Amino acid sequence: MSQPINTNITNLKPSATLVINERSNDLVAAGKKVYKLGFGQSPFPVPQVVVDALKDNAHQKDYLPVRGLYALREAVANYHQRKFGLDTSAEDVLIGPGSKELLFLTQMIYQGELLLPQPSWVSYEPQAHLANKGHHWLTTKVENGYMLDGATLDNYCNHQVDVPRILILNYPSNPAGSSLSIAQLQELATVARKHKILILSDEIYGDVDHKGQHESIAKYYPEGTIVRSGLSKWCGAGGWRLGTFVFPKELRWLLDKMAVVASETFTTTSAPIQYAAVKAYEGGLEIEEYLKHSRIILQRVAQASAEILGQHKIDTPKPKGGFYLMPDFNYYKATLQAKNITNSIQLSESLLEETGVALLPLNAFGMPDDFLGVRLSYVDFDGTKALQMIKENPNATAEELAPKVMEGIRLIGEWVTR
Numbered sequence: 001m002s003q004p005i006n007t008n009i010t011n012l013k014p015s016a017t018l019v020i021n022e023r024s025n026d027l028v029a030a031g032k033k034v035y036k037l038g039f040g041q042s043p044f045p046v047p048q049v050v051v052d053a054l055k056d057n058a059h060q061k062d063y064l065p066v067r068g069l070y071a072l073r074e075a076v077a078n079y080h081q082r083k084f085g086l087d088t089s090a091e092d093v094l095i096g097p098g099s100k101e102l103l104f105l106t107q108m109i110y111q112g113e114l115l116l117p118q119p120s121w122v123s124y125e126p127q128a129h130l131a132n133k134g135h136h137w138l139t140t141k142v143e144n145g146y147m148l149d150g151a152t153l154d155n156y157c158n159h160q161v162d163v164p165r166i167l168i169l170n171y172p173s174n175p176a177g178s179s180l181s182i183a184q185l186q187e188l189a190t191v192a193r194k195h196k197i198l199i200l201s202d203e204i205y206g207d208v209d210h211k212g213q214h215e216s217i218a219k220y221y222p223e224g225t226i227v228r229s230g231l232s233k234w235c236g237a238g239g240w241r242l243g244t245f246v247f248p249k250e251l252r253w254l255l256d257k258m259a260v261v262a263s264e265t266f267t268t269t270s271a272p273i274q275y276a277a278v279k280a281y282e283g284g285l286e287i288e289e290y291l292k293h294s295r296i297i298l299q300r301v302a303q304a305s306a307e308i309l310g311q312h313k314i315d316t317p318k319p320k321g322g323f324y325l326m327p328d329f330n331y332y333k334a335t336l337q338a339k340n341i342t343n344s345i346q347l348s349e350s351l352l353e354e355t356g357v358a359l360l361p362l363n364a365f366g367m368p369d370d371f372l373g374v375r376l377s378y379v380d381f382d383g384t385k386a387l388q389m390i391k392e393n394p395n396a397t398a399e400e401l402a403p404k405v406m407e408g409i410r411l412i413g414e415w416v417t418r
């Protein structure tokens with residue numbers, strides 16, 4: 001029978017992150033030890049106060065407003081004001097069932113070319129295909145930790161001026177683990193203002209900046225920035241599916257249009273989750289303590305991992321936030337070539353088969369196929385145990401906090417120097 005599939009979808013493959021997770025599960029089922037450094041979900045539990053709020057609200061059964069529960073929109077606006085100094089209010093906030101869904105609506109509605117720093121998170125480009133939107137990869141430099149710089153953006157936009165464009169900026173970065181300084185943000189803001197670029201700032205890892213020093217680009221380019229966040233990363237609640245977009249007043253029309261499309265697609269976000277999220281965004285001592293400890297653990301594991309990789313001549317940008325490292329194996333290009341490993345897919349497949357370490361190939365993040373690098377997610381550890389440990393012993397080592405991650409890192413080093 002023929003398969004009348006929309007041509008935008010024909011060539012779309014399942015998301016790389018989910019594929020590696022399933023493949024690792026198969027190996028585990030076959031009795032192999034697998035180091036799950038491929039899948040990027042928070043290792044930490046949802047804070048108890050937020051779990052309690054969800055229990056207390058399990059009875060909430062009514063449909064909520066399309067844009068989100070007003071009390072939650074207020075709490076989200078206050079959170080962005082309190083943490084990142086943004087001048088925003090409940091009317092500027094849109095709640096969705098995961099920020100991924102909200103991003104898809106933006107890509108569908110906003111006419112314009114999509115600009116993506118190379119590398120970028122795996123789902124931006126496929127979403128552009130689905131939304132029938134053209135896209136362009138902007139190169140980055142290793143010395144900038146693979147983050148976009150203003151000059152590259154300016155050069156590209158000068159080729160054709162007065163074209164509507166969206167730039168997705170993600171920092172702390174998935175996959176690079178690096179972030180942007182205030183000076184870099186200001187430079188990008190100046191170029192974006194010059195070319196009237198809409199910035200979609202994916203700050204979902206903002207609150208897990210390892211030093212707790214995240215700054216939003218919306219502070220420097222308020223009129224043209226949408227800030228994307230949600231519960232998935234800082235609150236350990238990826239499976240709860242709650243995402244937030246904060247719009248500037250100048251883009252209220254876009255928020256309004258997204259709410260119209262939302263009303264015809266997902267309708268609203270789960271009611272009990274929204275009530276519980278109010279508690280998460282209101283914050284408080286317990287949540288601040290949870291965040292403080294999460295950051296210490298992530299920083300300690302990231303730094304120890306980067307150091308061991310560095311000792312084996314596997315470079316990785318200095319980790320600044322989030323859960324990721326971006327190890328580069330190009331020093332071993334000739335040796336790997338001799339083993340018929342000439343691209344990042346072959347590299348991650350060989351590593352999985354020969355060491356049991358699951359990683360993601362960087363071509364899924366828009367890097368050239370022959371870039372011998374992977375994304376490493378250092379979260380294969382028991383977050384509940386690690387939080388308890390760091391509370392009792394602030395000097396706990398990466399080895400004690402995340403033994404399996406450290407073992408996996410050592411295996412990578414041994415494999416490549418063997």
Ligand SMILES: Cc1ncc(COP(=O)(O)O)c(C=O)c1O
Pocket residue numbers: 040097098099100101121170174202204229230231232238241242243
């Ligand atoms: C850069 C980035 N943005 C967004 C998300 C997912 O957001 P959500 O769970 O809100 O859909 C992820 C999850 O891996 C991510 O890495």
